[in-house]
Amino acid sequence: MSSIVLGVSGGIAAYKAALLLRLFTEAGHDVTVVPTESALEFVGAPTWEALSGKPVHTGVFENVPSVNHVRLGQNADLVVIAPATANTLAKATAGLADDLLTNTLLTAKCPVVLAPAMHTEMWENPATVANVETLRSRGLFVIEPAVGRLTGADTGAGRLPEPEAIFGYCLNVLEGRGRDLEGKRFVITAGGTREFLDPVRFLGNRSSGLQGYALASAAVARGAYVTLVAANVALGDPVEVSVVPVVTTAEMRAETLAAAKDADVGIMAAAPADFRPVQVSGAKIKKSEDGSAPSIELTQNPDILHELVTSRTDSKQVIVGFAAETGDATTSVLEYAKSKFARKGCDVLVVNDVGDEKVFGRTENEVTILTTDGDPVDIPRVTKSGVAHAILDQIVQRVK
Numbered sequence: 001m002s003s004i005v006l007g008v009s010g011g012i013a014a015y016k017a018a019l020l021l022r023l024f025t026e027a028g029h030d031v032t033v034v035p036t037e038s039a040l041e042f043v044g045a046p047t048w049e050a051l052s053g054k055p056v057h058t059g060v061f062e063n064v065p066s067v068n069h070v071r072l073g074q075n076a077d078l079v080v081i082a083p084a085t086a087n088t089l090a091k092a093t094a095g096l097a098d099d100l101l102t103n104t105l106l107t108a109k110c111p112v113v114l115a116p117a118m119h120t121e122m123w124e125n126p127a128t129v130a131n132v133e134t135l136r137s138r139g140l141f142v143i144e145p146a147v148g149r150l151t152g153a154d155t156g157a158g159r160l161p162e163p164e165a166i167f168g169y170c171l172n173v174l175e176g177r178g179r180d181l182e183g184k185r186f187v188i189t190a191g192g193t194r195e196f197l198d199p200v201r202f203l204g205n206r207s208s209g210l211q212g213y214a215l216a217s218a219a220v221a222r223g224a225y226v227t228l229v230a231a232n233v234a235l236g237d238p239v240e241v242s243v244v245p246v247v248t249t250a251e252m253r254a255e256t257l258a259a260a261k262d263a264d265v266g267i268m269a270a271a272p273a274d275f276r277p278v279q280v281s282g283a284k285i286k287k288s289e290d291g292s293a294p295s296i297e298l299t300q301n302p303d304i305l306h307e308l309v310t311s312r313t314d315s316k317q318v319i320v321g322f323a324a325e326t327g328d329a330t331t332s333v334l335e336y337a338k339s340k341f342a343r344k345g346c347d348v349l350v351v352n353d354v355g356d357e358k359v360f361g362r363t364e365n366e367v368t369i370l371t372t373d374g375d376p377v378d379i380p381r382v383t384k385s386g387v388a389h390a391i392l393d394q395i396v397q398r399v400k
Contacts (some may be wrong), residue, residue: 002174065066083115089114182227189212212269364384
């Protein structure tokens with residue numbers, strides 16, 4: 001359990017912070033909410049107190065015996081401000097300390113995450129741009145805001161990312177690996193592709209995309225630029241990740257190969273369909289009167305992972321594959337995976353035993369990591385975020 005200070009500054013997006021607070025507390029973290037006076041105009045103290053189970057203070061002269069303005073920052077494992085208004089960013093840059101939240105920022109020695117939310121004109125103002133650059137240069141994590149609906153009828157950059165995305169980002173910061181992938185470019189695939197039989201039916205698989213999305217979030221938190229090629233995934237976009245939606249294996253192949261040209265690392269965490277129908281009906285296939293089923297001829301889809309390996313022109317590019325396997329009476333999961341590793345030629349292969357409802361749709365996973373230059377690494381059952389960081393640890397050792 002981590003000790004988290006959740007700062008809330010005065011913007012309309014303050015209501016989303018209540019959902020973020022719930023995510024932290026349900027994950028077992030100890031959260032102290034520190035709103036500004038302006039934030040309480042949007043969401044009142046009773047809400048924060050009910051959700052956190054703690055009293056809420058805004059000024060340095062409240063709860064004086066505990067020296068809150070110093071202790072909160074000193075004892076925190078993470079400080080996150082969501083939303084962080086332009087005013088709060090400016091105060092943090094200047095080192096002002098005129099309320100409990102800004103005092104906490106000055107005393108915090110832990111990681112600090114700022115999630116800005118404001119109108120586009122304010123976000124793009126040269127003063128705000130300079131403040132963000134300064135804060136990042138000091139080691140603070142400033143999340144890029146989302147693009148979308150703002151207050152009133154306005155749309156543009158400046159929308160607070162969804163609470164689930166901020167939560168995932170913060171968990172990765174709490175992992176404490178720092179920015180060891182700063183500036184590296186990743187292409188990651190996620191989800192399961194679909195191959196249509198007719199306008200309403202398709203061949204597919206049960207991949208949820210959770211592991212690929214966890215990898216994308218973890219890589220961004222460690223400083224990477226990430227393009228996420230996502231097939232049929234019902235998940236919110238991770239913060240600061242460029243998401244490219246696809247449906248079929250052919251679409252995934254085209255987008256992945258294009259993104260891989262400039263990538264330092266490729267991670268094929270998706271589950272592309274191995275086969276597709278030779279013929280696709282333009283109309284819904286009807287049941288026959290005699291009860292017979294149609295005969296469907298299949299052909300094999302391109303092997304995206306193998307093609308990435310054989311087409312790479314930069315020997316320094318690191319390529320990671322995934323092997324979703326089930327064992328049988330004659331061959332174990334690991335034996336099948338080792339055979340696949342030899343065929344594919346990638347640098348790292350992550351082995352998933354997908355039998356007995358172990359993986360698909362679950363928030364936890366256990367894997368074995370095969371590498372070309374070491375013994376297999378067993379990762380016991382942990383969150384998929386934990387698995388993601390274990391995989392990235394292997395990549396850090398290899399990326400130049």
